[in-house]
Amino acid sequence: MRNSDDFDLRPAHYGCHEFREDGERVIADRAHPELVARYAAHRLHCAICDRHHQRLAAVYRAPRLPLGPDEHGLVREFTTIVARTRELHAQRGDPWRRRASGVGIAALATTAAALALTLLMPNLGERLFRLPVGERIELADSPDRLDFVGDRVQIPERTTIEHHAQSFGRIVGGVALLTDSEGRHANSDSFAVGTQIEANDEAVQIALLGRLLANLVPGTHTEWRVASTDLIELGLVSGTLAVRYERHPEDPILEIRMPRAIVRVVGTVFTVSVDAQGWSTIAVLRGEVEVMHPGDRRVLAEVGAGELYDLRTGSSGPLGRPEVAAALPVSDEEPVMVAEGSNRAQSRRSSGELVDAELAQWIGQIPASWTVPGLSDDPRYRTLDHMIDPLTGLALASSRRDRRRDPTRVEAKPRTFVFDRPTPWPVAPEGYDRSALIERERKATVERALARCQVLYSDVDTRFRAARCLNDFMREHGHEPEAAEGLLMFGVLRMDFAHDYQSASRNFEEFLRRTPDHPQAELARYKLILVAIETGTIDLALTRARAYLRRYPDGQYLGRILQRFPELKDEL
Amino acid sequence: MIEHTELTSGGIEEVELDRDGQLESAARGREQALLGRARVGDERALREIYQQHQVQVRGHLHRMLGADSEIDDLVQTVFSRAFAAIDSFEGKAAISTWLYRIAANTTHNLMRQRFRRARMQQALRWFEVGRGADRVQASKVGARDEVQRILEHLHPDLRQVFVLYHYEGLTLQEIAEILERPLSTVGDRLTRARKRLQTLVDEVQP
Numbered sequence: 001m002r003n004s005d006d007f008d009l010r011p012a013h014y015g016c017h018e019f020r021e022d023g024e025r026v027i028a029d030r031a032h033p034e035l036v037a038r039y040a041a042h043r044l045h046c047a048i049c050d051r052h053h054q055r056l057a058a059v060y061r062a063p064r065l066p067l068g069p070d071e072h073g074l075v076r077e078f079t080t081i082v083a084r085t086r087e088l089h090a091q092r093g094d095p096w097r098r099r100a101s102g103v104g105i106a107a108l109a110t111t112a113a114a115l116a117l118t119l120l121m122p123n124l125g126e127r128l129f130r131l132p133v134g135e136r137i138e139l140a141d142s143p144d145r146l147d148f149v150g151d152r153v154q155i156p157e158r159t160t161i162e163h164h165a166q167s168f169g170r171i172v173g174g175v176a177l178l179t180d181s182e183g184r185h186a187n188s189d190s191f192a193v194g195t196q197i198e199a200n201d202e203a204v205q206i207a208l209l210g211r212l213l214a215n216l217v218p219g220t221h222t223e224w225r226v227a228s229t230d231l232i233e234l235g236l237v238s239g240t241l242a243v244r245y246e247r248h249p250e251d252p253i254l255e256i257r258m259p260r261a262i263v264r265v266v267g268t269v270f271t272v273s274v275d276a277q278g279w280s281t282i283a284v285l286r287g288e289v290e291v292m293h294p295g296d297r298r299v300l301a302e303v304g305a306g307e308l309y310d311l312r313t314g315s316s317g318p319l320g321r322p323e324v325a326a327a328l329p330v331s332d333e334e335p336v337m338v339a340e341g342s343n344r345a346q347s348r349r350s351s352g353e354l355v356d357a358e359l360a361q362w363i364g365q366i367p368a369s370w371t372v373p374g375l376s377d378d379p380r381y382r383t384l385d386h387m388i389d390p391l392t393g394l395a396l397a398s399s400r401r402d403r404r405r406d407p408t409r410v411e412a413k414p415r416t417f418v419f420d421r422p423t424p425w426p427v428a429p430e431g432y433d434r435s436a437l438i439e440r441e442r443k444a445t446v447e448r449a450l451a452r453c454q455v456l457y458s459d460v461d462t463r464f465r466a467a468r469c470l471n472d473f474m475r476e477h478g479h480e481p482e483a484a485e486g487l488l489m490f491g492v493l494r495m496d497f498a499h500d501y502q503s504a505s506r507n508f509e510e511f512l513r514r515t516p517d518h519p520q521a522e523l524a525r526y527k528l529i530l531v532a533i534e535t536g537t538i539d540l541a542l543t544r545a546r547a548y549l550r551r552y553p554d555g556q557y558l559g560r561i562l563q564r565f566p567e568l569k570d571e572l
Numbered sequence: 573m574i575e576h577t578e579l580t581s582g583g584i585e586e587v588e589l590d591r592d593g594q595l596e597s598a599a600r601g602r603e604q605a606l607l608g609r610a611r612v613g614d615e616r617a618l619r620e621i622y623q624q625h626q627v628q629v630r631g632h633l634h635r636m637l638g639a640d641s642e643i644d645d646l647v648q649t650v651f652s653r654a655f656a657a658i659d660s661f662e663g664k665a666a667i668s669t670w671l672y673r674i675a676a677n678t679t680h681n682l683m684r685q686r687f688r689r690a691r692m693q694q695a696l697r698w699f700e701v702g703r704g705a706d707r708v709q710a711s712k713v714g715a716r717d718e719v720q721r722i723l724e725h726l727h728p729d730l731r732q733v734f735v736l737y738h739y740e741g742l743t744l745q746e747i748a749e750i751l752e753r754p755l756s757t758v759g760d761r762l763t764r765a766r767k768r769l770q771t772l773v774d775e776v777q778p
Contacts, residue, residue, distance in 0.1 A: 024766050055773045058719050062739040065631050066639065077648060078622050082615065084652035306616050318616065376613040 014038045019049045027053075027060050163538045165564035166209070167227050168192055170530070172496040173329070174204035174460040176216070190560045196223045199239070203460050205329060207496055208232060210534035211251065215242040215329045225257065233257060236280075240273040242327035246499060257294060261311050264290040269330070269370060270303075271323040279312040283323035285370040306371035318373035321387050324366060328384070329464050330497075331367045446482040449473050457489050467493045487511040488520055492527065501535045522548075526557040533564065546571065600666075607663050610655070618655055625671050626651070632672065635739045636679050636731065637686075638720035646682075650675050665749060672740075672750045676732055683728035690724045722769070722776045730765035737762055 019042045025031040026039050043050045069077060171178075171189040178186040181194030191197065197206060199216035206214050208224065209232065216222060220239025226232065234241070235257045245254050245265055254265040259278030263270070268287025274280050282291055284303045291301045291309060301316070303309040308319040366372055366382045375387055453473050457466040470490045477483045491507030494500045508524045508531070515521065525548050532541035545561050545568055552558065553572065562569055609617035629650050633643050654661075654674050661670055723731055736747045744762070748755045 020770055023770060052773055055718065055722070056769065059722055059769055059773065060738060061719075063635060063638070063719065065634055068627065068630055069644070074623070074626065077626075077644065078619055081622065081648050081651045081655065082618065084648060085618075085655040088652060088656035371615060373609065373614050373616045378613065381612075 014042055016042075016046060016049050019043075019046070020052065023053060023056050024060070027057050162536070163533075164566070165533045165538065165541060166536065168533075168564055169195070169206055169208045169224055170496075171197075172205045172207045172213070172492075173463050174199065174202050174216075176204040176206070188560055188563070190563060191224065192563075193224055193227045196221065196237075198222075203329060205460060205463075205496075209252075210501075211247065211499060212243065212245045212254065213330045213497065213499075214244075215326060216240075217242070217326050226255075228252060231255060236272055236274050238274050238276070240271060240322075240326050242269075242271040242323075242330055244269045244327070244330040260294065261300060262292040262294050262297065264292055268305075269327055271319075271326045279310075281308060281310050283308040283319035285319070285324065285327055285372065286367075304371075306373050321384055324370070324372055324387065325384055327370075328366065329460070331370075331464055442480070443482055446477045446480045449477055450483065450486055453486065453489065457493075463493070464497050467497065481514070484511055484515045484518065485520065487514070488518075488524055491524070495527065495531060495534075501531045505531045522552055522555055522557065525551070526555075526561070529561060541565075542568075603667055604663055607658070607661070607667070610658050618658075621654075621667060622651055625668060628668060629671055629675055632675050632735070632740060633679065635735050636675075636683065638723070642682075646675075646678060650678050653678065669746065669750055672736070672742075673752070676750060680728060680732070683731065686724060687726075687728050690721075718776075722772050725772050725776055726765060726768055730761050730768060733758055733761040734765040734769070 019039060022031060022035060022039055026036055031039070043053055068074075168190045169192075171191070177198040177200060178188065178191050179196040179198075180186050180192065186195065197204065197216065199218055199220045201218055203218055204216045204220075206216070208214070209227065212232065214222075214234070217240040220241055221237040222239070222241055223235040223237065224233075225235050230252050231254075232252050233255045237259075241256065243254070243256070243265070245268060247254070247265075256263040256265070256272055258272065258274050258280045261280050261282075263272055263280075263282055265287075268284060268289060270282065270284040270287070270289055272280060272282050280291075282289060282303050284305050284307055286305055288302060288304050290299050291303060291311065292299055300311070301309050301314070303316065306319060307316045308323060309316050366375065366384070368382070372382075372387060375382060450473060453466050453469040456462045456469055466489065470486050470493065473486050474483065474490065478486070487507045488511045491504040491511065494507060495504035505528060508528050511518070511524050512521055518524075525544065529541050529544045529548060532538070532544055542565060545565050548555065548561060549558070549568060549571060606617050606620060610621060626647065630643065630647050633646050633650075634640075637643065637646075650671065654671060657674075665673075723734075726734065732751065733747055736742045736750065737744070742750070744755055744758050748758045751758065
């Protein structure tokens with residue numbers, strides 16, 4: 001008696017039909033040896049069945065796969081996938097799109113009517129298509145439309161160091177201890193190559209050659225070593241340095257030399273740290289950097305966006321909150337406004353107070369171009385609070401208790417100040433000048449609004465956020481005489497953080513036109529000289545410097561100007 | 573002694589099973605963490621998923637459709653659909669299973685179109701035989717992949733199961749999960765696919 005699992009005893013006749021029935025079992029190696037023998041015997045004398053077997057075996061054999069795309073092809077393919085994913089999101093996330101197409105004709109008719117009105121009424125056209133607030137404010141009080149000298153200022157295609165005046169760096173935020181190459185302490189905000197820069201109790205921001213902005217977190221010691229048309233070299237002795245370098249193709253390469261490594265940068269945003277033993281960590285937020293051995297300059301690692309490279313272990317991982325927090329002060333992108341954040345930021349408590357932390361959430365966004373692991377693309381969640389901690393796997397925003405404990409948290413300082421408290425319409429006592437009272441209230445309102453931006457501006461950790469605040473201030477109060485100081489601050493931010501020298505120049509000039517005798521007018525004139533130097537317009541810089549010397553023969557920026565233009569000493 | 577050996581052997585198996593279970597649960601944990609990051613829009617996590625599974629998806633599409641100029645485009649379609657729907661993926665199944673499911677849905681319509689076209693060509697071919705057109709055709713098709721032509725004549729539902737079982741090496745249970753069909757249906761389709769191939773091997777002319 002045979003077991004049912006055993007070979008099924010076939011009749012003595014084993015023809016083509018039986019052969020075809022058993023084909024799959026033999027090919028899949030599931031047939032009894034005796035069956036395999038009969039199968040093979042049939043194949044020998046039947047050419048048609050042999051051909052059938054070969055074709056069936058070929059079908060059951062998995063096809064050989066062709067080579068896939070190379071590494072570059074994979075990167076390109078992934079980029080396309082992400083773009084297509086966003087398109088899909090946009091299609092799904094916009095339920096009104098289909099409805100909008102239904103009312104397209106109505107919208108078209110409305111637009112046509114508006115255009116017709118625009119043609120008939122020139123003033124309407126001007127109102128509809130006027131410049132954005134930031135561009136408009138300079139012209140607000142200049143009915144005769146005077147020319148701006150600053151319009152001559154164009155950002156050059158490549159960084160040049162053709163004139164001695166261009167080889168200086170500047171402190172743009174915070175107070176640093178500067179030590180020159182001969183060991184003397186310098187009391188200035190300008191420094192030359194060879195200067196050591198130390199940030200002690202507060203962060204310090206420095207600008208080099210017009211396109212490089214660096215943030216030194218407290219306790220950082222760095223040195224500016226080389227400045228040439230091919231290379232900018234910084235030495236990082238200790239601490240953490242975050243750098244944004246908007247490099248044009250022909251600009252110098254940036255290298256940061258550390259005790260045990262060199263970081264070579266083509267153009268990116270990144271953070272480097274050195275610990276007490278000289279070991280480094282390198283975190284990249286945008287672009288890519290090369291880490292090289294300081295001796296033979298062989299490449300140790302290539303660090304891409306979103307990665308943190310630890311030199312001690314030679315390993316990479318996702319970057320974290322401290323690196324992003326260090327780099328935030330050098331961010332340049334305008335925050336993306338969202339309804340939720342906007343409402344929150346503009347909401348006032350019954351007392352008329354606005355907590356700065358709420359404002360910080362609104363304007364403290366991590367730029368969209370930075371790759372931060374675990375961070376959403378949604379602008380509402382692109383803040384330090386929403387970064388996932390690699391250790392706990394939680395976002396800081398999920399725990400208020402943790403938020404208070406986190407030492408890396410810098411953007412939400414618990415500062416509360418009175419903001420633009422809504423005041424009732426002034427009721428003038430009998431016999432009192434009502435118009436004077438209204439004027440006093442108006443002035444106070446503008447000054448309070450400006451003070452709010454000044455709070456952000458005055459703190460080195462929050463200065464980069466003041467641009468948004470100032471933009472709103474200018475939209476609201478830009479025409480008021482008391483708003484002129486906002487122009488000066490706006491210009492400084494545009495120059496130092498956005499590297500938009502032309503707009504900065506227009507802001508300074510408009511500030512001087514409105515308030516030529518303002519206490520800060522001297523600073524504005526000095527800034528205009530710096531703008532011309534950093535854009536390589538040396539003849540304009542010299543003209544402005546001479547005008548400054550004539551106006552302020554004992555000015556507070558005299559030494560800094562003569563440091564850059566020693567040839568002007570004879571003209572004093 | 574024998575009992576002792578058996579016990580020892582059983583003990584080793586249990587330890588290995590435990591270890592396998594631990595490894596599997598660790599892998600699942602890692603996959604869940606990766607999914608968690610991907611759901612909040614972390615591009616690095618998406619890239620990691622792509623890098624881990626692009627060979628699987630590309631290979632599967634190639635096995636289903638043969639050498640095809642549209643495969644790269646289909647790979648992009650599969651991943652973009654997956655990433656766009658990652659919020660709704662609960663993570664109960666493995667990412668690979670989920671991607672197989674999306675690939676199956678993505679290719680199904682295309683395979684049906686091609687299947688209908690293949691049947692039409694077959695019918696035309698029989699019609700043209702009498703006019704001697706088959707000789708011209710034979711020289712053209714000689715260079716084509718014979719196996720792929722045979723598979724093109726297999727109904728898409730049967731081909732899916734056949735490819736997943738014989739080429740991808742998945743179990744019937746896994747295929748049932750991917751296709752979201754009962755196990756019995758999958759088993760039935762596999763049997764029908766095998767039988768149909770027996771006849772197609774002879775029917776489809778080289």
